[in-house]
Amino acid sequence: MIARLGGALLAAVLALGAADPAAAQQRQVRIATEGAYAPWNFTGPGGQLEGFEIDLANDLCRRMNARCTIVAQDWDGIIPGLTAGRYDAIMAGMNITDRRLEVINFSRPYAAGPHAFAVMPNSPLRAMPGTGRTFSLATQEAELVAILNQIKPLLRGRTIGVQTATTNSAFLTQYFGDAGATIREYRTTEEHDLDIAAGRLDAIFAAVTAITATAEKPEFRGLAPAGPLMSGGILGRGVAVGLRKADADLKAAFDAAIEAALKDGTISRLSEKWFKTDIAPRS
Amino acid sequence: MPAWLVAYWELMGFGPRGWGALMLQAAAMTVAVSSSGFALGALFGALAAWGRLSGHRIAAAIATTYTTVIRGIPELLVIYLVFFGGAAALGWFHRLFWGGEGFVSLPAFVAGFVAVGISNGAYQAEVFRGAHAAVARGEIEAARAVGMPRWLIARRIVAPQVLRFALPGLGNCWQLCLKESALISVTGLVELLRQSFIGGRSTRDFFSFLLTGAALYLVITTLSSGLFALAERRAMRGLRRA
Amino acid sequence: MDLAFLADCFLRIVPGIPMTLALTALSVSVGLVFACLLAAMRLSGNTLLDWPARLHVFVFRGTPLAIQMFLIYFGLAQFEVVRTSVLWPYLREPFWCAFGALMLNTAAYGSEIVRGGLLAVPCGEVEAARACGMSGFLLFRRIVAPIALRRALPGYGNEIILMVKATSLASMVTLVEVTGLAARIISTTYRVFEAFAVAAAIYLAINFAIARAVAALEWWLSPHLRGAPPPAPDLRLAH
Incomplete structure (x- = not known):
């Protein structure tokens, strides 16, 4: 029992250490998704996360030269989890609304649909x-x-x-x-x-x-x-990446990556793959 | 083999599309988070029991408030508080004491076992208090009479007996702990309930997954109550039964 | 702490109280009947009655309530047979599913408390009553029931409080009760402490009232002990 407690504490300390930005020169981004909102994001057979936003997140991270980990988080706690620093970004079919903008910030939209x-x-x-x-x-x-x-x-x-x-x-x-x-x-x-x-x-x-x-x-x-x-x-005004208000540089990085992915047709391609229709925002 | 059994084995087995390994992994997570929570609960419980028995007025008031409030509110609320509020509070301390900006994240596992520990500690406090009351005064007086210092009395006379008398009650607390761990699924920790639910959602076969989850809980409760019974028998050896 | 927001939270959580109370009252009262039935089966001495009751207690005490509730709500609804059965009008409604899970759960715990109360009746008293010529229902009504009730009451009081707390899980099957409303405030306003404080205060008030009512009932049922100090008013909860 003591060993278990010690192990858990060790895990906690390691997790705190991992949050340190100086630990690696490559940017670390933890992205939360719901994992229960097909085809945007869902849990496939065997338990791994799949969907439009999983593919898109991997693509955006490559463009940002960031090392990303994608975690599943229940929808009703997804914004409190972001503000509490449990992860750095939300990609979970979340629309930009005034109510949410009071608490968090958003990237430019990467999808829109009725x-x-x-x-x-x-x-x-x-x-x-x-x-x-x-x-x-x-x-x-x-x-x-x-x-x-x-x-x-x-x-x-x-x-x-x-x-x-x-x-x-x-x-x-x-x-x-x-x-x-x-x-x-x-x-x-x-x-x-x-x-x-x-x-x-x-x-x-x-x-x-x-x-x-x-x-x-x-x-x-x-x-x-x-x-x-x-x-x-x-x-709402389109689906975008939810970010903390303080993380202005992460927002800039996501904005640039989304811009590029929109321009070269990646988002349209992924949209066709998962939704059978193009829901890339027209701007 | 009947067709449903074949289908079930394919679903819950260990093949490439089987969920068996994931379910067992989730059961291990349930045991890990419950036992960590139980250990933390023992710490909180011992502290609260000590506070109640110390005769120190403020300590007693804090301990009484803790056990009364926590046992009076749903475990789910405690989990919400620790999960959503815990990281905010940690961040606040971090800024206050280290002047650091930035966030201190609390992994779901830690938030989970801390929440279970806080809840379970309130119950364990009552168990320890009851067990302490059962220690014969005469033994303490006898120890004092032979000149044992206080800490030695606590270590040699009181602690072993409190543990012995507390064992049956602690067994109940452990069962509470195990069942409360299911609620940690709201924090996103993939323990047995959440894994059963994820599997059910993914395959649209809630019944098989939830039933398998329930069966695994039954296995864990049965095995652990067996262990507690064994421990009890060992602790009670050399004790005359009325 | 923001007092205006606290008041707002209070007004938004209060509508959940009737659901919390209704679920508790209904599941505890029906669960008590079921618990007595299970206890009678356990004590019947008939293996065919004893084993089903044992199995029920084992399963419902050995698994978390959340999984029981999900199994009834989502698990049963996936079968066509269930959806066309006479039970469907009830199983269709989240309220009756939550009630069913809570009731079966408290019946399992309650039956052990009732059984403990019945077993605690001293043999001497029963023998004395028999010697006076009492038997059957009269013996049960005059001697066994009052003693067993007094013995079981403190434990049952704890069980009722545990049920109040357990109703919080009903929010997982869409019912709008106190914890569910608090969680909803947290997830729409992203503020944790105010909603938590209001919900916690409501549960504490309900449970304090129940603890006092049970203590009062205990006092009323124990006229022969009234010289002694009154029962402690604290929430005795450990199972």
């Missing part, structure tokens, strides 16, 4: 108003709100799943908090996917990229977006 409700094939909610149309909450809010107001009565008495502490949950609270629907918050998107397939939920609200990827698996066949595809405003 969000939507999704339902199973036999759902009465399949034909929501606005299906197939795309809106920006930043520029077309009035028009979109008119449609959302038509959707509201359809959701009365229904149960909607969403991941906790996301732009999606903030969106539901703001626009559907008074719709008379039960909003159930999940720790991961995989959990609400399972629950909509099991019939515990009438709809989920998530990023379209994640919905499409889920629908490819046999148990979720037929899961599809319903209602308008939305982005901007409270849904």
Whole structure:
């Protein structure tokens, strides 16, 4: 027992030592991801991390000449973990929002994509108003709100799943908090996917990229977006690397690397590989 | 072999796509983090019990507050506090005493066993206090009468008996520790519960993974309670039973 | 510490209290019935009744509650058979899944406490009652039950407090209770201490009230001991 305690203390001391920037001349960057948000980042068979952001992180690190370690961290603790110094960057499908900018900083966006409700094939909610149309909450809010107001009565008495502490949950609270629907918050998107397939939920609200990827698996066949595809405003200004406010030089390094990866088409290529569509931000 | 057993073996076995090795590794992590937490809990528990028994008013107040508060709040809250708050507090100390900027990171393993240790210490304190009360006063008086100094009495007379009387209670604390270690999964440490959950999510077969995880917990609890029973029998040898 | 934010935390966590209390009350009361049943099975002397009860206690005391809850919520829902069964309207709801796990868990621990209480009834008292001509239900009601209840009460008080704490795991299956709300504040405001302090204060208040209520019940049930100093009001929790 004493030996175990000693071992653990030793491990702690070693970890403190590893955090010392002077230990190696090559920059050390620890990147946190969720590992439960396919195809952005997920845990593959055998337990290793895979996905768009894993490939992208490795590419960016090569460009920054940094030695990176990627760690899995639950979503609901991912920002506190960054500010507490547990790791140096977040790449976990995280959108830039004003609320998050109060606490952390972001690189320039490396991806952007719409969000939507999704339902199973036999759902009465399949034909929501606005299906197939795309809106920006930043520029077309009035028009979109008119449609959302038509959707509201359809959701009365229904149960909607969403991941906790996301732009999606903030969106539901703001626009559907008074719709008379039960909003159930999940720790991961995989959990609400399972629950909509099991019939515990009438709809989920998530990023379209994640919905499409889920629908490819046999148990979720037929899961599809319903209602308008939305982005901007409270849904965020694109997916970017989350960084501590104090780490200005790391932000500069990530910005330059993302810029280069956008320019030479790497991000588009990775996007096609994982999402079957190009979600590189147009700027 | 029935088909489901073949499928299960493929899933949980040790082949290239099998999760068996990972599950065993996670079980080892559970044992490691629980035993580290238990050891730290013994330290906290002994300190708190000493504080309660010392007769020193401030020490007693601190110890009582510690055991009452910690035993009154969910372990999950303690874990959140240590995991999210611990690194912030360490960073604050770091800036205060060394004037350093920058962050002191607390690995998930350390945060985990510290949280378990804090919780478990409160329970162990009560066990130690009860065990101390069971030491016969006459033996201490006899030791004093033959002229033993205080520390020698503590080492030769009190400590061995406290440990002996505390063993059954410590066994219960160990079981609490083991079960609390499952909650450390919220910090991202890949122990048995988290590994079962990761496997379940990845393969969409929660049932097999969680059941395997539960079975491994049962193996650990059974083996360790056997060890405690053995230790108890050894500690009680030479003691007359009523 | 920021007092305005502390007040804000309080207002946001308070709505979780009814869920914490409802889960505790329901699982403890149903769990007690189940615990008595298990204790009766253990003491029946019938192997066919004894072994299932032993197995239940072994499994539910030997595994963490979190894994039991996940197994009921996620594990069972993956089977088509379960999703078309008569139980599905209940298993569909996270509340009933959390209740089920908590109830089965407390039944296992509770049955040991109840069994301990029953075994602590002195043989002499039962023999004396028999000698007076009491038997069956009268003997149980007048002699065994009151003694066993007094013996089991302190242990059961601890068990209730452990259940209050255990309801915090319900947040893992989407239920909105005190710990879940505190965690949500931490993950949206990224501030740890205020939410923690508010949640901890709420749990301490609930558990203090329960400890006092159990102590009062103990006092009320032990008129023959009232000359002695009253039971200590501290939270006696060790299992």
